[in-house]
Amino acid sequence: MQSLSDSELVEQVKNGNDRAFGELVSRYEKKVFFVVKRMINDDDEAADATQEVFIKLHASLKKFRGDSNLYTYVYRIATNVAISYLRKRKVRAVVRLDELVSNMLTGGNEPQREADRAELKKLVSEAVAALPVQQRQVFILRFYEELSYEEIAQMMHRSLGAMKANYFHAMKKIGEYLKNAM
Numbered sequence: 001m002q003s004l005s006d007s008e009l010v011e012q013v014k015n016g017n018d019r020a021f022g023e024l025v026s027r028y029e030k031k032v033f034f035v036v037k038r039m040i041n042d043d044d045e046a047a048d049a050t051q052e053v054f055i056k057l058h059a060s061l062k063k064f065r066g067d068s069n070l071y072t073y074v075y076r077i078a079t080n081v082a083i084s085y086l087r088k089r090k091v092r093a094v095v096r097l098d099e100l101v102s103n104m105l106t107g108g109n110e111p112q113r114e115a116d117r118a119e120l121k122k123l124v125s126e127a128v129a130a131l132p133v134q135q136r137q138v139f140i141l142r143f144y145e146e147l148s149y150e151e152i153a154q155m156m157h158r159s160l161g162a163m164k165a166n167y168f169h170a171m172k173k174i175g176e177y178l179k180n181a182m
Contacts, residue, residue, distance in 0.1 A: 006070035013061050021061075025054050028071065032078045038140050039082035049085050053078045068154055075145075076155045079137055086133065120178075127177035131170050138166040139174075 004012070004023070012020035032053050037046035056077050064073060128136060134156075141152045142163075149167070153160045 007066055010061055010064060010066070010070060013058075021058055024057075024070070028074050029054070031071075032074060035075065035078050035140075035145065036082045036085075038144055039079065039137070040085050045085055049078075049081050053081050056081065072151065072155055075141075079141075079155070083133060083137070123178055123181045124174065126181075127174040128170075130177065131173060135166045135170040135173070138163055139170040142167050 004020075006024070006027070009020045009024050013024070029050065033046055033050045036049045036053065037043065040046055040049065053074070057074060060077070064070075128139065131139065137156070138152055141147045141155070142149070147155075149160055149163045153163045156163065
């Protein structure tokens with residue numbers, strides 16, 4: 001079944017083939033988990049949210065028309081579920097920016113660099129956590145998932161310009177936070 005395309009698997013699921021749905025879960029489970037984990041920053045909640053994503057996906061596949069690719073559809077469900085988890089907790093998500101931090105710090109001896117990295121990671125996580133939900137979501141999709149603005153706009157049902165503006169403002173706020181904290 002692995003040689004079938006997503007759209008072929010979706011059609012099989014619509015016709016009652018549960019093995020086809022299992023294949024879709026296998027294809028996207030890790031991606032969904034990491035997307036959700038980045039947003040809610042808790043392994044246990046991310047695992048629960050991932051299960052919820054696939055429950056919602058299964059329930060909604062009959063309505064899936066295929067106007068976008070399946071990953072876009074799954075991703076939209078995942079981000080909505082993660083936002084719901086954040087609202088339930090009333091806690092802002094903390095996003096780890098390991099790559100950003102490691103690229104920002106150079107020089108010094110190794111112990112000092114590691115201490116600086118740890119502090120900067122903490123500050124960046126705080127800065128991202130302080131972003132409004134939509135800016136944080138766009139930042140995660142663009143920075144971590146490396147999605148195009150067009151893909152993000154489609155997923156979030158917003159204009160391309162709005163997505164670019166959200167990312168720009170998120171980066172600006174993170175930079176200001178770091179500048180003030182250092």
